[in-house]
Amino acid sequence: MILTVQKVNKWFGEEPARTYALREVSFGVDFGEMLYIVGPSGSGKTTLLSVISGILRPNSGSVTVEGKDIWTLDTDALADFRLHGVGFVFQDYHLFPRLTTVENVAVPLILRRVPWEEGLQKSRKILEIVGLSGKGELPPQKLSGGEQQRVAIARAIVAEPDLLIFDEPTASLDGDTGRKILEFVKNHILNDRRAIIVVTHDDRIYEYASRIIHMEDGRITDHTGAGQ
Amino acid sequence: MSGLLRLALKLLLSDRGKFVTLVIGITFSVFLMMLMTSMFFGIIEHSAANIINVGAKMWVMDPDVQTPQNSIPMPDYVLDAVRSIPGVEYAMPLYIGAGLVRLDNGTYQAATVVGLDDATLFGRPTLIKGNILDIYRNDAFIVVKDPSYAKLDSPKVGTTFEINDHRGIIAGIGRVSVGSLFGLPTLYTTYTRATQDLPSTRYLTSFILVQPKSDKDIPVIEAQAKKIGYLALTDKEFIARNDSFYEFQTALGTNILIMTLISFIVGLSIAGETFYMFVLDNLERFGALKAIGAKSSELVQMILFQSLVVGFLGFGLGVLLSSALVAFGKLRIPNYAAVITYQNLFMALVMVLIISVVSAYIGIRKVIRIDPFDVFRG
Numbered sequence: 001m002i003l004t005v006q007k008v009n010k011w012f013g014e015e016p017a018r019t020y021a022l023r024e025v026s027f028g029v030d031f032g033e034m035l036y037i038v039g040p041s042g043s044g045k046t047t048l049l050s051v052i053s054g055i056l057r058p059n060s061g062s063v064t065v066e067g068k069d070i071w072t073l074d075t076d077a078l079a080d081f082r083l084h085g086v087g088f089v090f091q092d093y094h095l096f097p098r099l100t101t102v103e104n105v106a107v108p109l110i111l112r113r114v115p116w117e118e119g120l121q122k123s124r125k126i127l128e129i130v131g132l133s134g135k136g137e138l139p140p141q142k143l144s145g146g147e148q149q150r151v152a153i154a155r156a157i158v159a160e161p162d163l164l165i166f167d168e169p170t171a172s173l174d175g176d177t178g179r180k181i182l183e184f185v186k187n188h189i190l191n192d193r194r195a196i197i198v199v200t201h202d203d204r205i206y207e208y209a210s211r212i213i214h215m216e217d218g219r220i221t222d223h224t225g226a227g228q
Numbered sequence: 229m230s231g232l233l234r235l236a237l238k239l240l241l242s243d244r245g246k247f248v249t250l251v252i253g254i255t256f257s258v259f260l261m262m263l264m265t266s267m268f269f270g271i272i273e274h275s276a277a278n279i280i281n282v283g284a285k286m287w288v289m290d291p292d293v294q295t296p297q298n299s300i301p302m303p304d305y306v307l308d309a310v311r312s313i314p315g316v317e318y319a320m321p322l323y324i325g326a327g328l329v330r331l332d333n334g335t336y337q338a339a340t341v342v343g344l345d346d347a348t349l350f351g352r353p354t355l356i357k358g359n360i361l362d363i364y365r366n367d368a369f370i371v372v373k374d375p376s377y378a379k380l381d382s383p384k385v386g387t388t389f390e391i392n393d394h395r396g397i398i399a400g401i402g403r404v405s406v407g408s409l410f411g412l413p414t415l416y417t418t419y420t421r422a423t424q425d426l427p428s429t430r431y432l433t434s435f436i437l438v439q440p441k442s443d444k445d446i447p448v449i450e451a452q453a454k455k456i457g458y459l460a461l462t463d464k465e466f467i468a469r470n471d472s473f474y475e476f477q478t479a480l481g482t483n484i485l486i487m488t489l490i491s492f493i494v495g496l497s498i499a500g501e502t503f504y505m506f507v508l509d510n511l512e513r514f515g516a517l518k519a520i521g522a523k524s525s526e527l528v529q530m531i532l533f534q535s536l537v538v539g540f541l542g543f544g545l546g547v548l549l550s551s552a553l554v555a556f557g558k559l560r561i562p563n564y565a566a567v568i569t570y571q572n573l574f575m576a577l578v579m580v581l582i583i584s585v586v587s588a589y590i591g592i593r594k595v596i597r598i599d600p601f602d603v604f605r606g
Contacts, residue, residue, distance in 0.1 A: 055519060055600045076523050083521025090603055094516035098242030099235075110231035111522050119231060 002162055002195045003029040003052060008061030010047055010218075021047040022058065023218045031162075034186060034196045034208065039215035045199045046167065048215070052197070053086050053165050054078045065163065083111055087156030091168040093148050095140040101151050102127060102136030108159040126154045129188065146177040153181075157189055164189070166198040175204050182208040236530035239510060240537060246506045250499055250538040251545065254583060257495020258546020258576050259553075261488050265572035266554055268484040270565035274409035275474055276467045278324060278342070281404040282351030284437035286449060287466045288319070291459040294473040296466070297409070299324055299434035306458060310436050313452040315445025320345035322435040323422045327415070329380060330390040337379050339391070339413045341369075343422025350437055353416060358385045358400025363418060368399035372414040374407040375564075391415070394425040409565060492579050499542075500587045503535055507591030511598060519600035527595050532588045539584030543577060 010022040021044045029035050037045050050056035052063050054070045062069050070081055082088075087108075095104045102123045109119035127136050130150040132143075140148055149169065156164055166185075170178030182198075182205045190196055198209070206212060214222035240247055273280075278296035279287070288310050290300035310319045323343030328336050344351055344363075352360065353372055362368055369391075371383055383389065387398045396415075408414055417425075423432045438460065440446050446462060453460035461469060475481030507514070514527055550568070557564040 050601045053519075076525075079518075079521050079523045081521075082519065086521075088519055090516065090519070094512060094603060096239065096513055099238060103235075103238070107235070107517070108520055110235050111517070111520060111526070113231065116231045116234055 001028045002031050002066055003197075004062075004064040005048075005052060006062045006064070008048075008051055008058045008063065010044075010051060010056065010058045020218050022051065025061070025218070025220055027213055027220060027223075029163075029195045029197060031195055032190065032192045033210045034190050034198065036206065036209040036212040037197065037199045037215060038201055038203075038206075038212055039221075040201065043215040044218040045201075045215055047218075049165055049167055049197070049199050053088065053163075054081050083108065084159070085161055085163060087159065087161040087164045089149070089152045089156045089164070089166045089169055091171050093140075093152040093172075095148060095151060095155075097139060097141050099139070100137050101132065101140055101143065104140055104151055105136075105154045105158050107155060112159060123154070123158055126158045127151075129157075130154045130184070145173050146181060149173060149177075149181050150184075153185065153189065162194055164194065164196040166196065166200075168200055168202075169198060170200065170202045170205055178202060178205055179208075232526055232530060233533050236533045237537065239513075239530075240506075240534040243506060243509065246502055246509075247538065249502045250506070251541050253498030253502060254495055254539055254542025254580060255545040255549065257491050257498070257583065258543050258580060259549045260491035260494070261576045261579055262546060262550035262568065262572060263553065263566070264484050264488045264491060265575055266550065266566040266568045268481070269569050269572055270567040271409065271480065272471050272474055273406055273567055274565045276470045277404070277406040277408050279463055279466050279470065280406045281353065282322065282342075282437065284322075284351060284439070284463060286438035286440060286446065286460055286462055288436040288438055288453050288458050288460045289434075289466075291457070293459070294477070295470045296324060296435070301429050301431035302433045302436070302458065303431045304433065306456065307433060307436055309456050310438060310449075310453065310458075310460075313449050315441050315448045317439040317441045318348075319436050319438045320348055320350050321419055321433040322351065322437050323419050323426075323432065324434045325422065325426050326412070327391045327426050329396070329413075329415075331381050332389070333381070337413065339380065339415050340408060341391070341422050341426060342414065342416045343419040344416060345437070346418045346420050349418075353402030353404045355400045355402045358398075360400065362399035363416070365397070365399055367395045367397050367421075368417065369396050370400040370402050370416040371398050372404055372416070373401050374404065374414070376408065376411050376413040379411075380413045392426055396425075492583070495542075495579070496583045496586060499535075499538070499583050500590055503538075503587040504590045504594070506534075507531065507594055511594065512603070514595045515598040515600055515603045518598060519603045524596050528592050531591050531595060532585075535584040535588035535591070536581075539580045543580045546580075547573065547576070 006026050008022050008025045011018050011020045013019055025048060037048060039045055051058050057071060063071055065085060073081060102120055105123035105126055106119035109122060124136055127133055130153055132147060132150055140151055186208045212224045213220055275295060290302060293300055307321050310316060325341050327339050327341045329339050330336055363370060383398045385398055385400060389396045438449060440449055450460045554566045554568055557566060
């Protein structure tokens, strides 16, 4: 098990105006698994994603990644955990428009103090894997939406984290491109030493999930298997 | 350079509009600060020209004297009294006054006349033409070749002129290290001739120049001079007294200080505002970096580095521009009193560092407060 979430609660504000974003959420993710977290807007998907990736501290419960309870770590150690243990693909990609594509991919390596040229070299190889060889020197805004998504994926995997987190990966893509991206992720990025958690409400890509967790009002309402 | 700083530099350079605005803002501010302070230091230095050029170790004067330009003549017995102070190696009189020179073309030109002790000629300028002994010839004067030299029609050795209705002849041409403040040509002659030829008050001695036997004797000489009602100062103390007069008893120091502060505020405003806009534009990216795993301290490093890069660039360009203008001014304007010293370079550097750090701080406050959770919320 790479990730175990136990009885996590998260609320905002104080009583009596307290709003619960997560209520007693528990689940686990195995290596080699692509887990989808789905549900309507406001169901707590993004909050859950932030809690398990070490960004948003829960009010109670625990999040254990590879045997370590991440919420016992201090701020700097949490930053280290995110840098070394998690790869992020944000909904809006958050690429640096003024860096080249290959420099964008190298950002996590630069933060890990990998020498600049070495980082770029490795990033070029990763761009080849995601099918963008030859586009490394272009700025990201010269790429299509699908290509930008691939750059974001390349940035997420360049430092070889065990846990990948995708936030609404198809929100800015047409249906066909979205399916292609997820198919690519399942076939080329997912492996036995890695798990991927995808937050989405795009039911067109459910077929690529190993397992799906349904959320509503901050609770897990259902678990379903692939393609169900 | 570490990858992190290289990344910071790329982010900074790639936003050309803001980068150029930042550099121009700081350059302009440094340019103004350097000009203001160099003018100030130049005026102060030129105002102390006589102290520097004469080069005496100690000066005795009336206690009300503030600058070498405004002496209050002392009676002759003061010279004897000073000579009798224990610790005085030797002492000699110095006359500084103004004379009116009538040029060959019939026009008049005011000049500073320095009368040197007849026996020693202590404080004489370095001669570049003529023989120093010719100063003892009838009506002889040595003219200083400085930017005001041309005001006397650039006289040569042997040129005759009239000064206060007395005949004068140029016996030599000399040079001094610092030109005078008010742009008057300077003539050197003997003490006797100066006090004879120039209309004067009852008392004649402007200053008494003293050479103490050793530095230990300086306090004794100062105390003894005070006892007889006069003020003895070392050359450094006299320069400080002169500086203090121009800084605090004229509006000069205050005005220059106000202008320098305004230049600083202009630079700070432009740099602070632009840098804040730069950080705001990149806020999402800084948030993404934080989410990916950048520590707040690393983001602080990046922002501080960016602000220091523009600060040092602006400082370099500002110094270059102001130096070029001062050099041009010195070439084209006689007696242009501006001088760039280590002091005003250091002052401008400190102000630029303050501008950089304050600008960075404004951005850092914003970046530190970014919640990476916002990156997910979009």
